[in-house]
Amino acid sequence: MLWQNWINKRFQFKAEKQLTQKDVLVFIYQQGYLYVVLILITFIAGVNYANNLILAFCFLISAVLCMSFYLTFKQLHGLSIELVLPEIGQVESALQLQMHFKQHHSQPRYLWLAYADHIEQLFIQDTHQVVDLNFFPKERGQFSFPEIKIYSTYPFGLVRAWSYFFIQKTLWIAPKAKSLAAENKQQQHSFEPDMDEFRELRNFKEGDSLQAVSWKQVAQGQGLFIKVFEQHQDQHSLEIHYAHMPSPSHEEKLSLMMGLVEQCEQLQYAYALYLPDSELAKGIGREQYLQAKLLLAQA
Numbered sequence: 001m002l003w004q005n006w007i008n009k010r011f012q013f014k015a016e017k018q019l020t021q022k023d024v025l026v027f028i029y030q031q032g033y034l035y036v037v038l039i040l041i042t043f044i045a046g047v048n049y050a051n052n053l054i055l056a057f058c059f060l061i062s063a064v065l066c067m068s069f070y071l072t073f074k075q076l077h078g079l080s081i082e083l084v085l086p087e088i089g090q091v092e093s094a095l096q097l098q099m100h101f102k103q104h105h106s107q108p109r110y111l112w113l114a115y116a117d118h119i120e121q122l123f124i125q126d127t128h129q130v131v132d133l134n135f136f137p138k139e140r141g142q143f144s145f146p147e148i149k150i151y152s153t154y155p156f157g158l159v160r161a162w163s164y165f166f167i168q169k170t171l172w173i174a175p176k177a178k179s180l181a182a183e184n185k186q187q188q189h190s191f192e193p194d195m196d197e198f199r200e201l202r203n204f205k206e207g208d209s210l211q212a213v214s215w216k217q218v219a220q221g222q223g224l225f226i227k228v229f230e231q232h233q234d235q236h237s238l239e240i241h242y243a244h245m246p247s248p249s250h251e252e253k254l255s256l257m258m259g260l261v262e263q264c265e266q267l268q269y270a271y272a273l274y275l276p277d278s279e280l281a282k283g284i285g286r287e288q289y290l291q292a293k294l295l296l297a298q299a
Contacts, residue, residue: 011164016082019163024076026069029153029160035065065158072159075109075152079124085169088293089143090258091176095135097145102128110154116146137173140251140297144170172297177262178255180246201225237270237282242299254296261292275299 011023028036039062046055084098101124103109109124115133122131137143144167151162201214204224214225240260245253257273264271264284271292273280278295280288 007164008166011166013083013165013167014169016080017165018080019076019078021077023163024073024161025163026073026159026161029158032065032068032158035061035158039065064156068156068159071155072152072161075111075154076150076161076163079103079109081150081165083165083167085167085171087171087290088297089135089137089171089173090293091137091140091173093136093176095137095143095171095173097133097135099131099133100128101131109152111150111152114149114151140173140175140254142170143173172294174293174297175251175254175258177259178252179259179263180256201227236268237272238264239272239274239282240264241274242276243274254299258293258296261289261296265289 017023039058042054042058042061045051046053046058080102082100082102084100086095086097089095099113101122103124104127106125106127109122111122111124113120113122113131113133116135120131120133133148135143135145148165148167149162150165151160153160201217202225204213204226212226214227217223217225238260240257242253242257245256247253247256261271261273263269268284270282270284271288272282273292273295275295277299280292280295
């Protein structure tokens with residue numbers, strides 16, 4: 001517990017960071033322990049048998065271990081890392097975190113990234129390289145990124161140098177979009193232009209559609225007339241009310257509202273949101289869409 005608290009405090013990450021000596025941890029790794037045992041065995045054998053050749057071999061492999069510490073440490077030291085976070089996420093949709101790796105000079109770096117039960121191998125050589133990490137949130141609401149560990153065992157796998165990133169910023173996750181059932185006629189019809197308001201009759205002109213002919217006047221022998229309707233100004237807009245969603249479940253209501261928001265965006269219809277504790281004025285576009293997702297995430 002104390003170790004974890006110390007790590008969380010020491011390796012806090014906000015936006016951009018350059019890995020310095022205090023940010024990189026170095027220690028023997030896996031087969032490196034066997035290598036240390038080999039060094040001890042050869043040293044004891046060389047001393048016991050007074051054999052200079054065995055002692056020379058012992059010093060040689062000890063020097064290799066010392067060089068491994070330095071070379072592995074240099075794989076991380078001096079590397080600058082910048083994180084670009086998305087504005088808002090959505091349940092079961094990829095939440096993409098961009099990591100920008102920067103270095104002053106082109107230098108090959110053989111790295112590994114471990115995060116959320118995933119391990120990715122990286123080869124960084126350019127002065128600026130971008131790597132995308134994908135997370136898949138399972139629940140609506142606030143999302144905290146798991147710890148990200150970057151490490152290297154180059155060149156011999158005897159030593160590991162590593163560092164942690166604990167991202168302080170939390171993101172909001174919007175509900176998964178859900179389409180209304182086919183039998184929900186009221187919501188489906190709200191996407192169709194409303195042409196029910198009659199305005200006037202006018203004389204039939206060549207090229208007019210027969211569907212607009214007033215057959216009642218034709219039957220009365222008054223001639224051909226065309227029905228003219230007054231279209232609603234709001235025919236390409238929709239008001240999405242929480243209370244009108246056909247579900248008793250709070251989460252499902254929000255998912256249905258998210259589905260309607262996405263349909264409005266696809267059809268380029270203006271829309272307004274009405275939630276129990278908040279409202280979103282009518283609008284359309286990227287900012288409107290992001291604000292709608294944020295309100296649904298916080299509801």
